[in-house]
Amino acid sequence: xxxxxxxxxxxxxxxxxxxxxxxxxxxxxxxxxxxxxxxxxxxxxxxxxxxxxxxxxxxxxxxxxxxxxxxxxxxxxxxxxxxxxxxxxxxxxxxxxxxxxxxxxxxxxxxxxxxxxxxxxxxxxxxxxxxxxxxxxxxxxxxxxxxxxxxxxxxxxxxxxxxxxxxxxxxxxxxxxxxxxxxxxxxxxxxxxxxxxxxxxxxxxxxxxxxxxxxxxxxxxxxxxxxxxxxxxxxxxxxxxxxxxxxxxxxxxxxxxxxxxxxxxxxxxxxxxxxxxxxxxxxxxxxxxxxxxxxxxxxxxxxxxxxxxxxxxxxxxxxxxxxxxxxxxxxxxxxxxxxxxxxxxxxxxxxxxxxxxxxxxxxxxxxxx
Amino acid sequence: xxxxxxxxxxxxxxxxxxxxxxxxxxxxxxxxxxxxxxxxxxxxxxxxxxxxxxxxxxxxxxxxxxxxxxxxxxxxxxxxxxxxxxxxxxxxxxxxxxxxxxxxxxxxxxxxxxxxxxxxxxxxxxxxxxxxxxxxxxxxxxxxxxxxxxxxxxxxxxxxxxxxxxxxxxxxxxxxxxxxxxxxxxxxxxxxxxxxxxxxxxxxxxxxxxxxxxxxxxxxxxxxxxxxxxxxxxxxxxxxxxxxxxxxxxxxxxxxxxxxxxxxxxxxxxxxxxxxxxxxxxxxxxxxxxxxxxxxxxxxxxxxxxxxxxxxxxxxxxxxxxxxxxxxxxxxxxxxxxxxxxxxxxxxxxxxxxxxxxxxxxxxxxxxxxxxxxxxxxxxxxxxxxxxxxxxxxxxxxxxxxxxxxxxxxxxxxxxxxxxxxxxxxxxxxxxxxx
Numbered sequence: 001x002x003x004x005x006x007x008x009x010x011x012x013x014x015x016x017x018x019x020x021x022x023x024x025x026x027x028x029x030x031x032x033x034x035x036x037x038x039x040x041x042x043x044x045x046x047x048x049x050x051x052x053x054x055x056x057x058x059x060x061x062x063x064x065x066x067x068x069x070x071x072x073x074x075x076x077x078x079x080x081x082x083x084x085x086x087x088x089x090x091x092x093x094x095x096x097x098x099x100x101x102x103x104x105x106x107x108x109x110x111x112x113x114x115x116x117x118x119x120x121x122x123x124x125x126x127x128x129x130x131x132x133x134x135x136x137x138x139x140x141x142x143x144x145x146x147x148x149x150x151x152x153x154x155x156x157x158x159x160x161x162x163x164x165x166x167x168x169x170x171x172x173x174x175x176x177x178x179x180x181x182x183x184x185x186x187x188x189x190x191x192x193x194x195x196x197x198x199x200x201x202x203x204x205x206x207x208x209x210x211x212x213x214x215x216x217x218x219x220x221x222x223x224x225x226x227x228x229x230x231x232x233x234x235x236x237x238x239x240x241x242x243x244x245x246x247x248x249x250x251x252x253x254x255x256x257x258x259x260x261x262x263x264x265x266x267x268x269x270x271x272x273x274x275x276x277x278x279x280x281x282x283x284x285x286x287x288x289x290x291x292x293x294x295x296x297x298x299x300x301x302x303x304x305x306x307x308x309x310x311x312x313x314x315x316x317x318x319x320x321x322x323x324x325x326x327x328x329x330x331x332x333x334x335x336x337x338x339x340x341x342x343x344x345x346x347x348x349x350x351x352x353x354x355x356x357x358x359x360x361x362x363x364x365x366x367x368x369x
Numbered sequence: 370x371x372x373x374x375x376x377x378x379x380x381x382x383x384x385x386x387x388x389x390x391x392x393x394x395x396x397x398x399x400x401x402x403x404x405x406x407x408x409x410x411x412x413x414x415x416x417x418x419x420x421x422x423x424x425x426x427x428x429x430x431x432x433x434x435x436x437x438x439x440x441x442x443x444x445x446x447x448x449x450x451x452x453x454x455x456x457x458x459x460x461x462x463x464x465x466x467x468x469x470x471x472x473x474x475x476x477x478x479x480x481x482x483x484x485x486x487x488x489x490x491x492x493x494x495x496x497x498x499x500x501x502x503x504x505x506x507x508x509x510x511x512x513x514x515x516x517x518x519x520x521x522x523x524x525x526x527x528x529x530x531x532x533x534x535x536x537x538x539x540x541x542x543x544x545x546x547x548x549x550x551x552x553x554x555x556x557x558x559x560x561x562x563x564x565x566x567x568x569x570x571x572x573x574x575x576x577x578x579x580x581x582x583x584x585x586x587x588x589x590x591x592x593x594x595x596x597x598x599x600x601x602x603x604x605x606x607x608x609x610x611x612x613x614x615x616x617x618x619x620x621x622x623x624x625x626x627x628x629x630x631x632x633x634x635x636x637x638x639x640x641x642x643x644x645x646x647x648x649x650x651x652x653x654x655x656x657x658x659x660x661x662x663x664x665x666x667x668x669x670x671x672x673x674x675x676x677x678x679x680x681x682x683x684x685x686x687x688x689x690x691x692x693x694x695x696x697x698x699x700x701x702x703x704x705x706x707x708x709x710x711x712x713x714x715x716x717x718x719x720x721x722x723x724x725x726x727x728x729x730x731x732x733x734x735x736x737x738x739x740x741x742x743x744x745x746x747x748x749x750x751x752x753x754x755x756x757x758x759x760x761x762x763x764x765x766x767x768x769x770x771x772x773x774x775x776x777x778x779x780x781x782x783x784x785x786x787x788x789x790x791x792x793x794x795x796x797x798x799x800x801x802x803x804x
Binding site: 043044045046047065066067069070130133134135136154155156157159161314315316317318319320330331333334335336337 | 458461462465468469488489491492493494578579580630631632633634767768770771772774775778779781782791792795796799800
């Protein structure tokens, strides 16, 4: 390393130092504090709190104890919120983007209309949607305009649950879900005739299936008693509001992507006799993959921040629309169980990291290439 | 490169841990003066900040009491800090951050009883107000049951300003006549009446979101157990797994069968509206519903709407109270004492309560100022056995109340009485309710 080089390194370190220190204290320091608190039995608002170190007991309690059953349903809700919010916003966003891409008149007006919901805060849109989804008014009243009887669906207060599974078999369920993802990868690699990937994916799928059907039944169940969790129909109301609010955002992302494709590609596709449909499915959408990637990350982490929307629409005590962030708030600031609340916060933090870290690795790899 | 990265991240982790230690130190610096409240004859002056959730409909009542206070203490500059939100949902969170930050107001509103004791008294952040009670002769002015519920063996922690009754059943007399039913006085009678009403296609009981279900649960518990056993439950003398408690949950399940399916999306006002509109026959709700029906819906008490004790609770007054406490570490203790004296005074309570629609906590108030409903409630308050309410923080601490709402939510979908009783036993244990 030359002399000049080391001097430059010194400068860059000096310049970065203030922000490194600030981030170390205010981000990692607080993360550290929270992780530490989550491993204590800190409870109450005392001036001189007693914090005994109890290891992972809070986490164990969250995943297995009878009284924290609600938290586990909240986790299941998070998964369904994420999946449906992602699917809904991306599909509607893409559709809207394609419609606008076809040189519509007064495009700017439509763009503004579709993007506008995103400018509202979740509290505002949540309050409006609560009124729209009231059991005896709003959407349920629409059939009466056509002389039909009023709708009876309980948008945010339904107590029905479908796709139930037993928490005792949680590892099996997880293994099967991951297996399904890898089967999709496997099919993809077979189609692309990528032998290396095919081999790797089939091994992973085989291991997961062996675990799910042969090893798992031999293990003791995760908890002592049967406990059903599933997809709560009450969350449909929340999802509707969330998708309405963020479809416009996905549209803006996709529209930018579509506009980024050079016009000559579209021209040559047309010359080769491709229909509009073929152009979008075979050319445009595959080229939008990077946009989809970032949209997935953004939407997934919005689904972890649904606190305001659920708070405004269903309040803090509606178990059927629950979300870990709401339970974290009530546990910490209403029930004064600061350690247990910290444990929930850490779990939410890990969920967020599960989306962000693969994305960062992926984009880092791409930059290297 | 990878090595440096690893080093840096380890360094950061270490910093995080040291910081964690540091944060602990900071909380320890808070003032630890375990000093007692000292009464003196100095005329209070300076700033006095009172913190409450009485805004909106309840604002004028507070203002009337503030006006009375200012006339008596002209040198005090009263700062009225309110945070809106029914039963203090938002105010309590704001208060917690201020208290943890060592920036307490001079006095704050709180539900009297365990909600205050479990959170702030057990954290050693409140003054014992016994000297004020003794000096003012309040030990005789307030019912003894009330003093017991708001105090511990170490002292009395807040001054009750207003009293509400939570075991009231509301109905519209003309509707009951039309449907040919009478007011049930026991749970069995209620379920029989409900059967008749259901056959006619009328909803027997309207209910709102979770906390109103908790109110209905406490009414059912009181009816099933009776006042003595109900008290014993909260004192830890009856186990939560006792067959009697399982019976409470069974009765509660039957009560839920009489309620509307869309309960969890309705506010308590909307549930009351269902009775007023003739969609439902009865509603169990604390007596703020009387204020709502008289002031907002302009109904005449007695003829426009009727009331009775919830079935099976005759002769018992399920009590809750808004009160003011004085936190340790507040800047102007003398003014805070003057405010507490105002809260408990006859003139203060008679300025506040007629406007809020509640009844005074004192038994010697001037009842000619109050509505027909309040007069009847005040009579009950003076004569009946008094027990505490769960939904409004008298008998259980905040941790228990929070967990109890999840138990109720779970019970609504499983309807498993034994499991619910067991769950209550667990949450009572984890919230230090069992001695």
